[in-house]
Amino acid sequence: DGLIWFDGELVPWRDAKVHVLTHTLHYGMGCFEGVRAYQTPEGPAIFRLQEHTDRLFRSAHILNMKMPFTKEQVNDAQIQAVRENGLDEAYLRPMAFLGSEGMGLRADNLQVHLIVAAWHWPSYMSPEAREKGIKVRTSSYTRHHVNITMCKAKANGNYINSMLALNEAIASGCEEALLLDNEGYVAEGSGENIFILRDGILHTPELTSCLEGITRKSILEFARELGIPVRERRITRDEVYIADEAFFTGTAAEVLPIRELDGRIIGEGKRGPVTEKLQGMYFDAVKGKRPQ
Ligand code: PLP
Numbered sequence: 485d486g487l488i489w490f491d492g493e494l495v496p497w498r499d500a501k502v503h504v505l506t507h508t509l510h511y512g513m514g515c516f517e518g519v520r521a522y523q524t525p526e527g528p529a530i531f532r533l534q535e536h537t538d539r540l541f542r543s544a545h546i547l548n549m550k551m552p553f554t555k556e557q558v559n560d561a562q563i564q565a566v567r568e569n570g571l572d573e574a575y576l577r578p579m580a581f582l583g584s585e586g587m588g589l590r591a592d593n594l595q596v597h598l599i600v601a602a603w604h605w606p607s608y609m610s611p612e613a614r615e616k617g618i619k620v621r622t623s624s625y626t627r628h629h630v631n632i633t634m635c636k637a638k639a640n641g642n643y644i645n646s647m648l649a650l651n652e653a654i655a656s657g658c659e660e661a662l663l664l665d666n667e668g669y670v671a672e673g674s675g676e677n678i679f680i681l682r683d684g685i686l687h688t689p690e691l692t693s694c695l696e697g698i699t700r701k702s703i704l705e706f707a708r709e710l711g712i713p714v715r716e717r718r719i720t721r722d723e724v725y726i727a728d729e730a731f732f733t734g735t736a737a738e739v740l741p742i743r744e745l746d747g748r749i750i751g752e753g754k755r756g757p758v759t760e761k762l763q764g765m766y767f768d769a770v771k772g773k774r775p776q
Pocket of ligand 1 (some may be wrong): 629672677
């Protein structure tokens with residue numbers, strides 16, 4: 485039930501359909517965002533709306549897809565999707581995709597469509613995971629295809645290895661996957677950026693093999709505010725094993741402690757104090773309890 489914003493109109497959920505020959509369904513060229521709205525003292529508010537819209541447009545630009553709407557219209561579409569569905573908290577999925585006018589790999593003559601769906605999705609992981617942390621496995625699938633050429637785009641086609649990695653992790657009794665880059669350095673989770681804390685210094689991979697996460701950026705701001713030194717640099721897998729604390733960040737996962745990687749306990753094997761502090765600051769920010 486509910487309404488989906490589809491090419492400028494709000495249509496009932498069940499009618500928001502595409503043809504089986506939709507180009508993106510066949511070849512995977514499209515781009516999307518994952519956005520959240522939270523309840524704040526001023527009513528429901530979309531966290532970092534403009535940043536998500538900007539990244540969607542950057543992704544489309546990288547893919548050479550011409551967005552048929554302005555940024556203002558895309559912002560407004562997201563606001564409408566939350567409001568018209570009467571949601572107080574929501575996950576939002578804007579997605580730009582190519583139409584069914586033609587097959588083959590030529591894309592310049594295809595129409596670009598845009599949808600924004602919004603639904604209630606309270607927590608990606610259990611509330612327990614937020615407190616106790618999760619078990620992660622380094623994946624046999626890498627982020628290699630995304631490095632350099634495409635890591636700035638949140639493109640549909642970039643998620644094949646992420647999906648394979650996550651499902652492999654779940655099948656082996658873990659909750660998330662850690663993907664390495666082409667050269668074997670730590671890249672990111674299936675849909676999250678990673679941070680580690682060692683000797684009071686926060687480290688996160690530089691932006692060559694991971695998505696330019698909006699939550700990552702918030703965490704870097706909070707760390708600076710707390711006076712925690714931050715290093716954006718290449719991280720090795722074994723540095724995660726011996727970290728004092730480690731956590732993932734993402735719009736869906738929010739701030740998620742990692743308690744174990746590949747069977748090695750990280751730090752005390754539970755949410756560390758710095759993770760807890762940054763997590764608290766993040767929840768305050770999204771709920772409008774801190775200046776934005
Ligand atoms: N890395 C990948 C591969 C993602 O899909 C996401 C989610 O969008 C992130 C990192 C985290 O980005 P953000 O904090 O902007 O949600």
